[in-house]
Amino acid sequence: MLQKFQVNLMASKLLWTIFMGLLIPTSYSVFFNTTTLLEWSLFSISSTPIMLTLILDPLGLMFSCSVLMISANVLKFSTIYMKEDKFINRFTVLVLMFVLSMNMLIFLPHLMMLLLGWDGLGIVSFILVIYYQNPKSLAAGMITALTNRIGDVMLLLAIAWTLNQGHWNILHMWMLDENMYQVLTITLAAMTKSAQMPFSSWLPAAMAAPTPVSALVHSSTLVTAGVFLLIRFYPFMSSAWWFTPLLLLTAVSTTLMAGLSATTECDMKKIIALSTLSQLGMMMAAMGMGMVHLAYFHMITHALFKALLFVCAGSFIHSHMHSQDLRWMGNLANQMPATSSCLVMANLALCGFPFMSGFYSKDMIVEASMFYQHNLLMVTLMLVAMGLTSFYSTRFSLCVVWGTNNCNPYIYLEESNPLTSPMLTLASMSVISGAIIMWVAPLKQEMMLIPMYQKLMPLILVLLGASLAWLISATKQKNESMLMQTQINHYASCMMWFLIPLSSQFPMKLPMYLSHNYLKLMDQSWLEALSGQGINSLSVKSSNILMSASKPMPVNYLMMSSMLGLMIMMVMF
Incomplete structure (x- = not known):
């Protein structure tokens, strides 16, 4: 039905x-x-x-x-x-x-x-x-x-x-x-x-x-x-007393690790997933600094432009025979203009470009972290992570939207209504939602007066990260970052600072080794020999030996059966 x-x-x-x-x-x-x-x-x-x-x-x-x-x-x-x-x-x-x-x-x-x-x-x-x-x-x-x-x-x-x-x-x-x-x-x-x-x-x-x-x-x-x-x-x-410092430390570590890993990743969906990880770290860091309403504000705006980013990436993946490698794509600004425009808008909102939805929440978090008294190292690392967000977003757009086309020439690229209508809805919300929430919602945020260089710091970092990604893509044929130059750096970055093997494979190695040896030494050897299969084999062998050693007389069969019955009763009692 x-x-x-x-x-x-x-x-x-x-x-x-x-x-x-x-x-x-x-x-x-x-x-x-x-x-x-x-x-x-x-x-x-x-x-x-x-x-x-x-x-x-x-x-x-x-x-x-x-x-x-x-x-x-x-x-x-x-x-x-x-x-x-x-x-x-x-x-x-x-x-x-x-x-x-x-x-x-x-x-x-x-x-x-x-x-x-x-x-x-x-x-x-x-x-x-x-x-x-x-x-x-x-x-x-x-x-x-x-x-x-x-x-x-x-x-x-x-x-x-x-x-x-x-x-x-x-x-x-x-x-x-x-x-x-x-x-x-x-x-x-x-x-x-x-x-x-x-x-x-x-x-x-x-x-x-x-x-x-x-x-x-x-x-x-x-x-x-x-x-x-x-x-x-x-x-x-x-x-x-320890809740906010613990939250701030883990959140800043997460956002920095995710930003560095995204600069070397070539899987389109994994880059967006790592950017999600980075923005979640930003929300947690805002809560670690006591700015709960700003964390909530960023959670709403991030949900809108991140959904748009995934829908645009899904449209590209659907058009390229479900391949997720961004090095295989390129020149989509001419072939899929609506999707490419929405992708650029989502990336601008993600970076915190002025007057996009992400700007209102992200910029306010950074300004508040500099206005109130907080740990200087944590605030500095947050600013570095913000620059990394701009770096990998620009690299992503350069590869997919404006780069050279590396895919099969026979791929059919289309933009039908069920693809474009969700994109345009989410894109419009990604532009206006930040300003609407700022004007309408009761955020309980007081007035902040900060120097001009601190006010311009987020914008400078966004432009710096984008310029660095542009220069690297212009000077090198392969769109590589500096972390790709040495093998250990590249491997550590793609493995999220070795967090993948440490959190998934390493904890399972000892239990798997112990269970494997237990299976071989106990379950499939001694327990088999001492339990039903071993007793059955022993009784069959002993009965065959007795039968071959004795003469074929009825008294012998009765003696053997009575001895076997006594043995079974002794085992049972």
Whole structure:
């Protein structure tokens, strides 16, 4: 019946309808800055009530609208990208389940109910990553699932420890000395879901999923779930003295590592995944500096232009026989002008070019980090990572849009309506969303007066990174960065500072070695010899020896059977 009803054609319209309906309460909540809380008491465990709680606040409603709008555009794009897939209806249902899980995470501030959305994201993401059934996708799905299981276990521990407070509501928590472990577990859960160091290796591996899944997962749903969880918990968790320094250190390390790795990568989707990792580090760093509203602002704007970037990349991949190597593409400004224009706009927003959506949030984070008193080294590394973002974005555009064409001349390049309409919608939002949120949303940001050189510092770094990428591409035939010159640098950069083997292969080496030796020495040798198979073999051999040594008389057979019965009874008792 599912095959007869074309879910993939109706899903985008359904999400657009829900989005339009949700705009009314969102507008009311944002304009009047009101929060509505609905609670249903389900049952009680020793005077602790289990409640189904719904929260309708400006942060959650705005983020849900962004998720629904991006999902509607991505599902529209998937009707072309996956039109040859026999199971496109099943794929669409999985994506809708993903969107439902994310909305449950947004609107349920109760820790036990929030676990439904949290685990739903993990399970559905695993199924979507292994959607293309091959060994590479299975390996990527296992890394994704097992890393996220660490976060699930941490959240379960936090739920168990929260029982001491007599409730599981995020909004009513208070800080005690005994709650330090609880803060640590929630932080680790958010870091695994948002792929912060040392849990970063699963995010580029999850690029094995179809491109529409990547556009959804790595823009507004799975990876931002950890950031959103920390935003919800921030008033409770910031009272721990070590929380913000730990968050700042891991976030800056992540954004720097991702920026350096993206300068040497040649896989188109992995470059965008590493840029997602870099921007997640920027959001976490903003929270580590106490700027929660700016982190939320950047999360919304980043979701819009990152989804646009993935949709444009998916259009290029679809037109080049599903090849993701950017060295095989080129001169697409003439062949696919609309997609190339949207890609350039998304890259400008990603770099923080003035008056694009990314500029408002990213520039404000950098300015606030220089205005307030913070660690000079951390702020400097953030500025370096901002320059690296401009470097790899310019390199990406130069290879794909303006570089020489290296692909097969018989490739048919097209820009149909289901490809261009989601792009143009997301592109318009990538231009205007920053200014709209800045004017409308209550960000609670005070006036900052900083010197002119600090004000111009982000723009200077953006132009410097772009100029350096342009010079390197102009002086060298291969579009290489300096990290590609020596083999160890190139290998370390592509391996994300050896984080991939250290976090996935190294921890598994000793358990695999022990289990392999256990299988050979115990399960397939001694346990076989001492258990049923060994006893059977011994009894058969001994009976054959006795039968061959004795004369064929009935008394001998009776003696042998009685001795065997006695032996069995002795073994049993």
